[in-house]
Amino acid sequence: MNAAGRFARYLSTNRLKMTRTRRAILEEILAIRGHFTADDLLAHFRRRGRDVAPATLYRTLARLVEAGLVHRIDMAKGQARYEPMFGRHHHDHMICVSCGKIIEFENRTIERIQADVCRRKRFTLVEHTHQLRGHCAQCSQNGTPAARPRGAS
Amino acid sequence: MNAAGRFARYLSTNRLKMTRTRRAILEEILAIRGHFTADDLLAHFRRRGRDVAPATLYRTLARLVEAGLVHRIDMAKGQARYEPMFGRHHHDHMICVSCGKIIEFENRTIERIQADVCRRKRFTLVEHTHQLRGHCAQCSQNGTPAARPRGAS
């Protein structure tokens, strides 16, 4: 089933309503590729004349995360990033601390060992984050960041 | 060299001063074992009649982290946790989402693969966080959390 259908199913299962605002937000996310912040989305809407209140966007993002359609990436500081997870599988992130770029990686061996570690400690894993922070190829080469990270001076 | 000595060296190297407040904070941290929040420390001080301003504590913790004597653990929500790193090596954390308990783990294989991943992507690793969130042995068994997580209702 497609993203809109999955969201509709999630909503009705939870006695929630499919509103035009929620539809618009989901469509906007479908159009964006990669990682984005709540403000990125708000800016997109403003540019298109359709204004969405921050509170509403945050609420809808939370619903989409609950529905498993969007993934939220908590950063050590600054705004969280979100990314669509329609038909994608889990992966982790390398974050360039000079330009802000996010590089994805996935490693089955790490995931397996992680599960082993939990088993040994009798820990029931619900979710995990594995973030590598450092300098991307361009930034370590140039010395000059390719672009400013969000929120940099 | 011991912790106090290392901090003194770090401070003088950076034209900073070893004050009585900084000494008191370092001693307090030496006395605590395990993970703690800024508020935990402030409470300790208040109980002992020695009052330290939050701003000062946060500033000193930042210095201790820079000096490599303390490690800061950013949580998805709520206050950051800190832990002394005097003569300890790197490890990662399992965090119980029902009682707040933090269990440490370290795995050389994961660390090695992680380094490989970075090499392949030409990514210069500076630091990383690997957090596993779920339910600890007690909480998954009891159904009832052993204790409330900080900030829970």
Place this chain on the structure above:
DNA sequence: GCCACAATTGAGAATGATTATCAATTTTGC
């Protein structure tokens, strides 16, 4: 030990991302 001067402290204000409130509006099942 004293001085000059830079660093530190603490009180309080500010920050900033996100969440809570609540009256007005929209959905939806019937």
Place this chain on the structure above:
DNA sequence: GCAAAATTGATAATCATTCTCAATTGTGGC
């Protein structure tokens, strides 16, 4: 179409942490 329940948006609130700035303290050189 109606009523009940959910949603929206404007706005205030939260809350951990950082900033500001005047008063205080530590330090290196004499």
